[in-house]
Amino acid sequence: MSYHKPVLLKESIEALNINPNGMYVDATFGGGGHSLAILEKIKGGRLIAFDQDEDAQLEAGKLSHRSFTFCLANFKHLKRYLKHHGIEKADGILADLGISSHQIDTPQRGFATRFDGPLDMRMDRNTPLTAARILNEYDERELHKVLGMYGEVRNARTAAHAIVQHRATKEFTVNRELLEVLKPLAPGGKKQNIWPRYFRGCE
Ligand SMILES: C[S@@+](CC[C@H](N)C(=O)[O-])C[C@H]1O[C@@H](n2cnc3c(N)ncnc32)[C@H](O)[C@@H]1O
Known part of the structure; x- marks a missing residue:
């Protein structure tokens, strides 16, 4: 629970309507709160969990249960992994999308605006694409698209221009630099509400 407090735990487990002999997937393991609750209801069944973050893999390592398999992978490969484990179909799939509290509360991960961390923001740290790389290498048109489409930033064009x-x-390395550049675009007291959108765009 200190890694991540699962949201709507009771409701999501109820909605899965678990068959004790069924086959279930937790697409976003995180700290394993949802997985644990599923495992408590499974008797002869099975749970396969995914997460692309190695920190989540460490958490999964603490969970020893014969019906449980963890896959360090993006859930976009779910079908391929299930096939590899000899599974034809799932009785239920749970996806608790977004980032975990652990990711946001760890300054080195660079997800939070409240820490002066590196502009990283990777969930899968085996991939080379950091937020710094996006800010330093994407052209202005791509930055505009990323901020506008994924971050839902209203003045994405102006922000992209300021970044370029x-x-x-000077290249971007830490989030303080990005916040300095964005400061004139978020005047008054609205920074707490607006800055996370820019960060979400790069996530
Ligand atoms: C909100 S947390 C899940 C928390 C979890 N339900 C629990 O009870 O602790 C989301 C998790 O999904 C992972 N994640 C997000 N997108 C993913 C993807 N496309 N493939 C695999 N894991 C992903 C993140 O690394 C993060 O650990």
Whole structure:
């Protein structure tokens, strides 16, 4: 629970209507709160859990249960993994989308605006694409799209332009630099509400 407190735990487990002999998938293991609750209801069944974060894999390692298998992978590969484990179909799939409290509360992960951390924001740290790389390498049009489409930032075009102007003199490495560039775009007291959108765009 200190890794992540699962949301709507009771409701989501009820909605799964678990058959004790069924086959279930937790697509986003995190700290395993949902997985644990599923395992408590499974008797002859099976649970396969996915997470692309190695920190979640460490948490999964603490859970020894004969009906449980953890896959360190993006759930977009779910079908392939299930096939590999000889599973034809699942009785239920749970996906608790987003980031975990552990990810957001760990300054080195770079997900939070409240820490002065590196511009990383990778869930899967085996991939090379960090937030810093996006900010330093994407062209202005791509940045506009990323911020507008994924971050739902209203002034995405202006923000993209400010980012490109800044990096012409100094590359982005830590989130403080990004926040400095964005400061003039979020005047008044709205920063707490607006800044997370820029970060979500890069996530
Ligand atoms: C909100 S947390 C899940 C918390 C979990 N339900 C629990 O009870 O602790 C989301 C988790 O999903 C993982 N995740 C997000 N997108 C993913 C993806 N496409 N493939 C695999 N894991 C993903 C994140 O790394 C994170 O650990």
